[in-house]
Amino acid sequence: MTTPRLRNPYLVFLGDAFSDLDAKTGHGVAWWTPEDCVGQLRYANCRADTGLPDMDIRQAVRAGARSLLIGVAPTGGAIKADWISTLAAALEAGLDVISGMHTPLESVPRLANAAARSGQRLVNLRVPPEDIPIATGRPRSGMRLLTVGTDCAVGKKYTALSLHRALRVAGRRATFRATGQTGIMIAGEGIPIDAVVADFVAGAAELLSPDNSEGHWDVIEGQGSLFHPAYAAVTLGLVHGSQPDALVLCHQAGRTTIDDYPDYPIPPWRECIRRYEEAAQLTNPRVRCIGLSINTGHLSENARLDVLQAAADETGLPAVDPIASGVEALLEVLPEVEAINT
């Protein structure tokens, strides 16, 4: 992969984020790699908070920061005019600027000039590598787990990172494979799969999780949903190229239709699992869904247990909330998957 090397630690820029959801990139980086973050930079009207110490650019440089990381993702993915003087000041203070947005940083003349003057880098993580090969469909060594979703933004990245961490804590060899900009910031590398030209999506997924040693798990961050009228193509290419041995179905408790598409119902969990397994069988006939990961963060303890029990009853599989109940119940199924594949 050709992700440029990210220089940490980071000053996480939240700017004028109007909600924590708006700042989910910053939250993800602060949560998963706090050791890589010196602080956060917020404007007076900012309504998000990652919990990192507030600081300005000068304080961040003094604290050792090497990059300003844009941790806010407004709808549309454009760089807001209000941010530009801050980003230019960061460059001039000796920081790289790291962005996961669609608009390339160098398309803003003032940033291009500031980068040229300072010698600092503008790092655009939403740019896929060049020369992605067409997928071969050839089976690869090592094991792979892919998180898949009933919808977008239901916890696929969070679940993959939780499983990866739990595997490592258990002494297993495992690698988190990032497919979106926040995941790439956390992992330091990856491929922004939704920015790849359609003919090459499965090939990009093959490139992302190459041959590996026996017993090693690649834990791959899923994207989109097979049931999403706009993004299912991305999802299917990622499923095919990943050739997963194990799937984990991710869901947001209480969501019944695709977000922003109220005419598109989310199918029952069993149906979701059948459809994902059927799609994945094309490139790995032995694939199976090992369980569900359900985001129940907004529910009471009782309601949470009810939802997890209902999911387990409907599917006959373990159902967890990674935050509230951990992912141990999913990890316990992996030896069965390994036994089938060796």
Next chain:
Amino acid sequence: MTTPRLRNPYLVFLGDAFSDLDAKTGHGVAWWTPEDCVGQLRYANCRADTGLPDMDIRQAVRAGARSLLIGVAPTGGAIKADWISTLAAALEAGLDVISGMHTPLESVPRLANAAARSGQRLVNLRVPPEDIPIATGRPRSGMRLLTVGTDCAVGKKYTALSLHRALRVAGRRATFRATGQTGIMIAGEGIPIDAVVADFVAGAAELLSPDNSEGHWDVIEGQGSLFHPAYAAVTLGLVHGSQPDALVLCHQAGRTTIDDYPDYPIPPWRECIRRYEEAAQLTNPRVRCIGLSINTGHLSENARLDVLQAAADETGLPAVDPIASGVEALLEVLPEVEAINT
């Protein structure tokens, strides 16, 4: 759509094509729009023949040609060094150059210079429009038929063009919607769907076949196959964005595995139809497969009839070879589809 206006008639450039398959773009254009072609330009070692009169650039200009159209598509999609002096001479003789290849024509300095000097255009059809929207999933007025395949290169374009022509001959309002470079050359417009960034494929398909009047049929050229380990993402996005009312499954008689992927068997026809209908139901619950189109060109008359009968028996649907038997049997099913949808 933003396809640049193509200036016809064309001089079809075959160059050093080593087979008719190599020159399938030229063959398609000469077959479907002979009235737009003045002749073909072949090198001495060319082994393809569209049947158009052979001519050089000077003769083509005298015959009224306004563009040289690259009708040969070597593996890899690059512009061969041998061609450059011919293409430059065409520009200098007052012709546009039209290309469906991945390499942009202006990336060859000599062509960029010749175009600038002559004022003629370098037209790259493999460039998708900018600002493709994210798919809305909203139902559209008018009817849509999409050709889908058991594999790549099984006759999806040919079938769509045949159906379009038959509808027009029958006095119906119908539009052929091109999704690949040859189709775009034939139709004069379209979107090269395999060159669209994955997040926007379904949106591109929505853009391609907008709202239309009642009773009008958009006949959409399919791409790839749901059973192809590299290209299924393109196929699924096109299926979802097209929101087809009718599908026609295309197949090449005798092919049992995906071309160049011998470990990937083509499923039985019934299974293919079930999978395509299930995928398409996401955005149009009333979709149905109305029949099969099977390329039997290499078979004897008896073997051809056997294959078509076997397909009809297995699926309970009409099966035709557009060349040998025409597409009337498929057209006869359309009133049933229209009745369901009105």
